[in-house]
Amino acid sequence: MTILALEIGPAGFAVTRVADDVDPDEVRRIPIPSGGAWAACRDLLLECAEGTEVTAVGIGSMGPVDMAAGVVAPTQIPEWRAGFALVDAVQKIFPIALVQLALDGVCLALAERNFGATSAVSDSLSVVVSDRIAAGVMVGGFVVVGRTGNAGHFGHVLVPGFDDLCECGGRGCLEAVASGASILRWANSQGWVGNSVEALVGAAQAGDEIAVSALNRAGTALGRAIASVASLLDIDLVAVGGTVAKSGPALWKPLAASVATHARLGFLTALRVVPSELDLLGVLAGAGLLAMMAQEAAAQVAD
Ligand SMILES: [Zn+2]
Structure with a gap:
């Protein structure tokens, strides 16, 4: 059972496995490529999953986002600017995973409240x-x-x-x-x-x-x-x-x-x-929280 957090940020893509918190040494990062953004992002996710069964993925993305549709349209990624169905794409590579998308700032606020300066x-x-x-x-x-x-x-x-x-x-x-x-x-x-x-x-x-x-x-x-x-x-x-x-x-x-x-x-x-007390990990930590909350909610429904 693997939970992943993904950040779509101006400095690039960042992915990590989530346990109780985010370990900065475990974060894998790549800059946004000039083409093939999804292919690069997908490879990073798969590399981080290491063939394990991924049960939840939390995503914190630069805006604008369309949360209901699972679409991101960040101005910094030209090929996604008109809207990219990121949640569907992630769901395709991890079919049983609960995939949760939120604005990077929403993830940041969650992380500061749970682990950081605003607790x-x-x-x-x-x-x-x-x-x-x-x-x-x-x-x-x-x-x-x-x-x-x-x-x-x-x-x-x-x-x-x-x-x-x-x-x-x-x-x-x-x-x-x-x-x-x-x-x-x-x-x-x-x-x-x-x-x-x-x-x-x-x-x-x-x-x-x-x-x-x-x-x-x-x-x-x-x-x-x-x-x-x-x-x-x-x-x-x-x-x-x-x-x-x-x-x-x-x-x-x-x-x-x-x-x-x-x-x-x-x-x-x-x-x-x-x-901030989260240094540069706030968005990723918040995305991890989103995934963990989704997993816990699903477990409670199953009980
Ligand atoms: Zn403006």
């Missing part, structure tokens, strides 16, 4: 800021999934004071300002030379003005978006993870200042923004 509260926002921004919301102890499965697209919350063009076609979305790719794009447009967030953080620590400004913009935008969402949903804890969240004070100071400036109502004074 002590019922109302929280869990965010990952890497090349892309993903997020999930817990309200009253329940994860918010939304009508089509796409609740938590925090990256497309509008941020006042910014009008950067977003991949979605809009302007001023959080993702257009604060994702790793957007931070680098802005820094490069101002004359900074480099191609990784880590290098940018190093430059900021060394006092490079453009690098400092790039992280300041991102932190400020994140703080504004967090304050808005916290006000809308009455949440008191936000966990932020991902590669950009590792930028240190150059990001976190303007973020905290921005939250303090905008989250002024009495019910928001308890709002805390903390680093």
Whole structure:
């Protein structure tokens, strides 16, 4: 009996076997190929299953998703952009498996609540800021999934004071300002030379003005978006993870200042923004939880 977790993320596909938790040493990853995305994903799943009987698969995918139809349509995978029936495809290779699909942010929120930084509260926002921004919301102890499965697209919350063009076609979305790719794009447009967030953080620590400004913009935008969402949903804890969240004070100071400036109502004074405790495993851990919950529910029905 094997349970698998699959992440469809901007950095590629990741698969692992799930026991009680996710062991980072057991995670197999490949970048998204320029063609044959499903073939590569299928091979990774089969390799991880090692010929055993797979009884459940949890999938956390970049959005948009259509949960009811089991379809994903991530903009980062051109051949899937019009919609790929991922659940059906997985079901074909593992015929008896329970296959569960959710937005990456939904998986992240589940994992932070069960294993991570938001376990002590019922109302929280869990965010990952890497090349892309993903997020999930817990309200009253329940994860918010939304009508089509796409609740938590925090990256497309509008941020006042910014009008950067977003991949979605809009302007001023959080993702257009604060994702790793957007931070680098802005820094490069101002004359900074480099191609990784880590290098940018190093430059900021060394006092490079453009690098400092790039992280300041991102932190400020994140703080504004967090304050808005916290006000809308009455949440008191936000966990932020991902590669950009590792930028240190150059990001976190303007973020905290921005939250303090905008989250002024009495019910928001308890709002805390903390680093994620799941490092880069949140989505995969949440996908594993989805699969385990499906398996437990099926066992109870059988009893
Ligand atoms: Zn957008």
